[in-house]
Amino acid sequence: MALWVYTINIFLAAFATALILIKRRFSYWKRREIPHDEPHFPGGNIDCSSNTSKSVQRNYNKFKTTGPFGGFFINLHRAVVLYDLDLIKDVLVKDFHNFPERGLFHNEKDDPLSANLFRLDETKWKQLRSQLSPSFSGIKMKDMFLTILSIGQKLVQALDDVIDVENSTVEMNEIIGRYVTDVNGNCVFGLDCNSLNDKNADFFRTIKSISGTKLHSKIVNSLISSFPKLAQKLRMRETHEDLNDFFIRIVRETIEYREKNSVKHNDFLSLMIELKNIDGGLSIEQMSGQTFAYFSAGFENSTAAIVVTLYELALNQDVQDKLRDEITNRMEKFRQKLSFDCMMEMRYLKKVVKESLRKHPVVPYLLRLAKNDYQTSHPKYVIPSQTLIIIPIEAIQNDPDVYPEPDHFDPERFRSEEIHQRNIAAWLPFGVGPRHCIGLRFAKMQIYVALILLISSYRFYTTCDCDRTANPLPVDGKKSSGQIYLRVERI
Structure with a gap:
């Protein structure tokens, strides 16, 4: 032959x-007779015209009444979408020991920025979490408050300048992104990024340009996500090399300067410098991975959270008025001085932010990985070992069976008596359980400060040009990726 x-x-x-x-x-x-849509190669249950978030939403809406979970495939990776709130609570809290990992790609050797607290496997995550938790204590947050307030005041001035030039119609993602960049740059690195004074400032321009660049094609990224262990063995990477080099250089130069000049700063990097100098401490690459995770999460998620809240306040003038009245009353009590304690007394503000994150969670779903086979309370519903768990935050928080009239923006859903009657798994923008967002307090504080200063200084309206800002906003989990225009008037 x-x-x-x-x-x-x-x-x-x-x-x-x-x-x-x-x-x-x-x-x-x-x-196994588990409800599911038929998967197709190569995307599994994610078709080419959609994304994971929309595909999960479809699965939830179609099968949520059939049982505690439904079958799903992300490429060739077997997954389940959880529907039952009690099961979700068990996975995240009660039985966390069987779901301690997210099943995400990380490669400490070849892609150090990927080896961060959000992605690490159980053992390294536990050690690092305990080391880094003091950085986000209540005391640390109080210490950082004045820094964030100072940057927030620059945000007001920058918005004033934009209004003078642009006739009061403002694209909000850009200016809020600059505020968040300056807050995170200062509180993570101790650096004055100067983004609010100069939108072409190096730090903001570099992060914005590099972070939008994909290293691989959509297919390659999907395969890395589906087979993270194999991708690690093949020494693959997800992070763009320029972004990797940029963050490692910033961390190395900042540490060298501080150690040489005995500089102390109240920021996240200071704690990691202390960890670096103990036996078995963090390497420069490990420190870069953690700073990158907090900076990138803060940049994307906090920007989106502030912008969509302003968008909802522009749509709901009665809520905006009520929030402004609360801010005015609290400020009068504290003699027109915005302090940490003054901010924490603004209860309606907290309700507004919770309702905004309920309607527009910046993370549309959570992931967990089953360590062992897991028997649910329903006999035929067993989650096999190494199955990816998808917790559909956006679908649950916009489900009329969980939140009646979910499209209606109503901060009073978060009165304490209603919260206590609701399953804790019904609101998960920051997760819950041992692996909830470590930067929760910090994220809330920069969101609160921005909203207090902006709502007390300006009135926000939706623009008449409907083509510029969609209503409703697209359901894709990336609210900060588009452009949201609002009409802004000084008070």
Whole structure:
């Protein structure tokens, strides 16, 4: 037999075998009689015209009444979408020991920025979490408050300048992104990024340009997500090399300067310098990974949270008025001085932010990975070991069976008596349980300060140009990726 004929036969046999294996894998939930949509290669249950968030939402809406979870595939990775709030609570809290990991790619050696607290496996996560937790204590937050307030006042001045130039119609993501960059740059690195005074400032321009650049194609990124352990063994990376070099250089130069000049600063990096100098402490690369995680999460998520809250306040003038009245009354009590204690007394402000994050969670779903087989309270519903768990935050928080009239913006949903009657898994913008967001207090504080200063200084309206800002906002979990224009008037 000619060599080329033999080669073709081998190829066809391998191809047929692969098809059989893929078909069998995709029949997993059907064989177990678990509700699911039929998956298709290569995306599984994520079709080319959609994204993971929308696909999860469809699954939830279609199967939420059938049982505690439904079957799902992300590419070839077996997953379940959880519907039952008690099951979600058990996964995140009561039985966390069986779901301590997120199943996300990280490669400490070749892609150090990926090896951060958000992505690390159980053992390294536990150690690092206990080391970094003091950085986000209530005392630390009080210490950082004046820094954030000072930057917030610059935000007001910057918005004033924009209004003078742009006739009071403002694209909010840009200016809020500059505020968040300055807050995070100062509180994470101790650096004055100067983004609010100069929108072409190096730090903001570099982060914005590099963070929007994808290292791989959509298919390669999907394969890395589906097979993170294999991708790690193949020494693959997700982070753009320029972004990696930028953060490591910033961390290294800042540490060298502080140690050489005995500089102390009340920021996140200071704690990590202390950890670096103890036995078995953090390396420069490990420190860079953690600072990158907090900076990038803060940049994306806090920007989106502030902008969508302003958007909802512009749509709901009665809520905006009530919030402004509370701010005015609290400020009068504290003699027109905004302090940490004054901010913490603004209860309606907290309700407004909770309702905004209920309607527009900046993270549309949470991921967990099953360590062992997990038997739910329903006999046939078993979550197999190494199955990816998808907790559909956006779908749950916009479910009329959980929150009646979910499209209606109503901060009074978060009165204390209503919160106590509600399952804790019904509101998860920051997660819950041992692996909840470590920067929760910090994120809330920079959101609160921005809203207090902006609402007390300006009135926000939706723009008449409907083509510039969609209503409702797109459901894609990336509220900060588009442009949101609001009309802004000085008070």
